Amino acid sequence: METMRFKAIQNLSFNPSEVKVEGSSKITAIFGENVFTLKTAREYLSDEAYKSLVGSVKGNKKIDRTVANQIAHGLRAWAEGKGVTHYTHWFQPLTGTTAEKHDSFFTLKSDGTPLEEFDGAALIQQEPDASSFPSGGLRATFEARGYTGWDPSSPAFVMEIGQGKTLCIPTIFVSYTGESLDYKAPLIKALESLNKAAVDVCNYFDKNITKVTATLGWEQEYFVIDEALANARPDLIQCGRTVYGAAPAKGQQLEDHYFGSIPERTYAFMRDFENESYKLGIPLRTRHNEVAPAQFECAPIFEEVNLAVDHNILLMDIMDRVARRHKLKVLLHEKPFAGINGSGKHNNWSLATDTGVNLLAPGKTPKTNLMFLTFFVNSIKAVHDYSDILRASIASAGNDHRLGANEAPPAIISVFIGEYLSRVLNDIETRVGEKFDEQDEAILKLDLHRSIPELLLDNTDRNRTSPFAFTGNKFEFRAVGSAANCANAMLVLNTIMAETLKTFKKEIDILIEKGEKKEIAIMHIIQKYIVESKKVLFEGDGYSEEWHHEAERRGLPNVRTTPLALDAMVTEKAKNLFESNNVYNHPELEARHEIELEKYIKKVQIEARIMGDLAINHILPSAIEYQNKLIANIKGLKETGLPENSYASQLQILKEISEHIQVVYEKVHAMVEARKIVNNMSDTRTKAIAYCSQVKEPFFDEIRYHVDKLEHLVSDEEWTLPKYREMLFLR
Numbered sequence: 001m002e003t004m005r006f007k008a009i010q011n012l013s014f015n016p017s018e019v020k021v022e023g024s025s026k027i028t029a030i031f032g033e034n035v036f037t038l039k040t041a042r043e044y045l046s047d048e049a050y051k052s053l054v055g056s057v058k059g060n061k062k063i064d065r066t067v068a069n070q071i072a073h074g075l076r077a078w079a080e081g082k083g084v085t086h087y088t089h090w091f092q093p094l095t096g097t098t099a100e101k102h103d104s105f106f107t108l109k110s111d112g113t114p115l116e117e118f119d120g121a122a123l124i125q126q127e128p129d130a131s132s133f134p135s136g137g138l139r140a141t142f143e144a145r146g147y148t149g150w151d152p153s154s155p156a157f158v159m160e161i162g163q164g165k166t167l168c169i170p171t172i173f174v175s176y177t178g179e180s181l182d183y184k185a186p187l188i189k190a191l192e193s194l195n196k197a198a199v200d201v202c203n204y205f206d207k208n209i210t211k212v213t214a215t216l217g218w219e220q221e222y223f224v225i226d227e228a229l230a231n232a233r234p235d236l237i238q239c240g241r242t243v244y245g246a247a248p249a250k251g252q253q254l255e256d257h258y259f260g261s262i263p264e265r266t267y268a269f270m271r272d273f274e275n276e277s278y279k280l281g282i283p284l285r286t287r288h289n290e291v292a293p294a295q296f297e298c299a300p301i302f303e304e305v306n307l308a309v310d311h312n313i314l315l316m317d318i319m320d321r322v323a324r325r326h327k328l329k330v331l332l333h334e335k336p337f338a339g340i341n342g343s344g345k346h347n348n349w350s351l352a353t354d355t356g357v358n359l360l361a362p363g364k365t366p367k368t369n370l371m372f373l374t375f376f377v378n379s380i381k382a383v384h385d386y387s388d389i390l391r392a393s394i395a396s397a398g399n400d401h402r403l404g405a406n407e408a409p410p411a412i413i414s415v416f417i418g419e420y421l422s423r424v425l426n427d428i429e430t431r432v433g434e435k436f437d438e439q440d441e442a443i444l445k446l447d448l449h450r451s452i453p454e455l456l457l458d459n460t461d462r463n464r465t466s467p468f469a470f471t472g473n474k475f476e477f478r479a480v481g482s483a484a485n486c487a488n489a490m491l492v493l494n495t496i497m498a499e500t501l502k503t504f505k506k507e508i509d510i511l512i513e514k515g516e517k518k519e520i521a522i523m524h525i526i527q528k529y530i531v532e533s534k535k536v537l538f539e540g541d542g543y544s545e546e547w548h549h550e551a552e553r554r555g556l557p558n559v560r561t562t563p564l565a566l567d568a569m570v571t572e573k574a575k576n577l578f579e580s581n582n583v584y585n586h587p588e589l590e591a592r593h594e595i596e597l598e599k600y601i602k603k604v605q606i607e608a609r610i611m612g613d614l615a616i617n618h619i620l621p622s623a624i625e626y627q628n629k630l631i632a633n634i635k636g637l638k639e640t641g642l643p644e645n646s647y648a649s650q651l652q653i654l655k656e657i658s659e660h661i662q663v664v665y666e667k668v669h670a671m672v673e674a675r676k677i678v679n680n681m682s683d684t685r686t687k688a689i690a691y692c693s694q695v696k697e698p699f700f701d702e703i704r705y706h707v708d709k710l711e712h713l714v715s716d717e718e719w720t721l722p723k724y725r726e727m728l729f730l731r
Contacts, residue, residue, distance in 0.1 A: 005720055093134065429531055
């Protein structure tokens with residue numbers, strides 16, 4: 001019988017012209033056309049409603065429910081003008097994906113009169129079933145009530161799926177008792193804490209600054225392969241990655257894919273999902289081939305963090321849906337293919353004031369350079385002090401495959417700032433014990449006014465092996481996984497920065513109260529922070545074994561697996577950090593720890609099951625079928641009276657295949673038994689650690705090794721699973 005593999009290869013003749021990619025010659029002609037922007041709101045809202053909405057978006061002011069009715073009316077009028085009949089509260093539960101429950105504008109009055117209706121109550125709040133979403137013990141299964149609450153800072157949009165259109169209203173998701181059950185609610189709290197702490201510090205330099213906004217520019221890496229080939233791989237469908245697969249003769253060693261010519265079929269797909277994204281206000285700017293074959297990347301213009309997070313999670317959904325139109329499959333897993341680069345989601349983070357200053361960009365005067373130095377050093381101090389919590393924020397079963405591999409940062413959290421800025425910090429450190437006498441002297445002696453303005457992008461090299469690198473006017477958090485919701489890493493990063501800045505201000509104020517001049521006090525604390533956090537700075541090769549030894553000598557944690565990395569979420573340090581910044585209370589933090597452990601358990605469990613299924617139902621039957629052919633061949637040659645040396649090669653191949661078959665069968669059986677033991681464990685943390693140490697580590701690589709050897713030995717005709725050379729190179 002013809003296998004799915006060969007059918008997929010035979011039918012690999014998709015023509016990009018079969019899918020019509022609509023769009024304009026100008027991106028500006030369609031950008032944001034399906035978004036209820038403030039500009040659009042001006043056309044549909046009364047002065048009162050518009051001012052209230054602007055106050056909420058720009059000033060974090062609550063919208064009065066009476067005004068909400070007017071906004072809801074304007075939203076419905078706008079949406080209906082686009083052919084919308086339904087609306088939904090669009091939220092981000094802790095499943096890692098988005099969620100929505102659609103309701104129609106249609107209703108019946110008591111006398112049976114049909115009409116279209118959408119009021120302020122429906123805009124502000126809905127009550128979806130909370131019991132089926134992860135809650136980490138915050139909610140019992142029978143306690144179903146949860147609430148979604150409108151987030152005006154992220155504009156409503158119209159989602160087009162096929163011929164249908166739905167008004168989507170970004171919301172937070174909380175339980176009946178008020179605990180957050182999503183990513184957005186704690187992120188908003190973290191951003192507000194950061195804003196307050198940063199403004200307080202900014203006011204040392206400029207009293208006109210009243211708001212500081214954290215900005216994010218994510219870079220989304222992904223793989224694209226043929227849909228039929230993906231469908232013939234149960235592991236890709238179930239796990240998002242290949243659990244088996246021998247390395248092809250050609251992988252990425254020629255480095256010919258990176259920034260190469262984009263394949264026509266993929267190019268058509270890119271243009272299509274970009275157009276869908278532009279309509280939804282996602283400011284995509286960049287597209288290119290990545291290092292691995294069939295790997296690509298897109299990146300937008302920087303946005304405020306909350307909106308950028310919404311846009312990224314929305315883009316991931318768009319990419320998946322649009323790929324189906326092109327008979328393609330998008331793989332967002334961090335490591336879908338072994339032996340070649342995996343995918344990350346680099347988070348480029350910075351801070352901007354309402355006066356137009358990037359706080360992580362060097363200025364042109366001593367005063368602005370001192371402000372830059374303040375936020376720059378505080379960022380390093382935050383990462384140093386809370387590296388364990390930052391590591392926990394990017395921990396997942398998928399990212400464990402990528403971190404520390406040959407294209408991603410190690411699990412050791414360190415900071416790269418470049419040779420130039422390293423010299424600046426070293427110069428400051430060498431003045432330990434010296435007294436800063438005068439404001440100008442303290443700054444001018446360091447030559448900051450002459451040297452830092454020259455710090456352009458070209459003067460700060462990149463370090464691809466660093467998890468947290470300064471790149472000229474921002475920090476790039478490179479360790480975030482491609483499938484992750486950016487919110488988790490961003491809420492942690494902004495919270496630790498807020499806490500560090502609060503401590504910084506307290507220490508400055510103490511010195512000022514003692515009679516120290518403001519600028520001198522700032523320099524003293526900056527110097528103190530440089531000394532205290534310098535061990536987290538590393539300029540070398542993060543891939544090297546030497547760095548692992550050096551990091552251990554420095555006392556930097558190197559937590560390689562998710563179950564252990566997640567412990568940092570529930571330490572007293574973490575609980576105090578998040579509670580003091582009003583981001584998480586203790587039960588919420590414990591719940592998230594539980595949820596992440598459960599995710600890890602389930603993902604490893606699914607992978608173990610699929611490994612067993614593929615081995616028993618695909619790999620071994622193929623190997624045995626070829627084994628039988630070899631036996632028949634050897635028997636025939638032997639019966640002809642030929643000497644044994646004439647079929648010695650067949651005997652050797654048969655021996656090797658038989659050995660690999662035996663090991664695969666035995667190891668799969670042992671893995672199943674190990675899984676049974678682990679499944680009986682009741683404590684979630686113990687179970688997650690056991691799934692890692694007793695199921696994944698002893699069996700996954702071992703079984704894969706023998707399966708991949710069989711792929712090289714068994715006849716191509718008998719092998720049922722699409723091979724790497726086909727998935728990665730057939731277009």
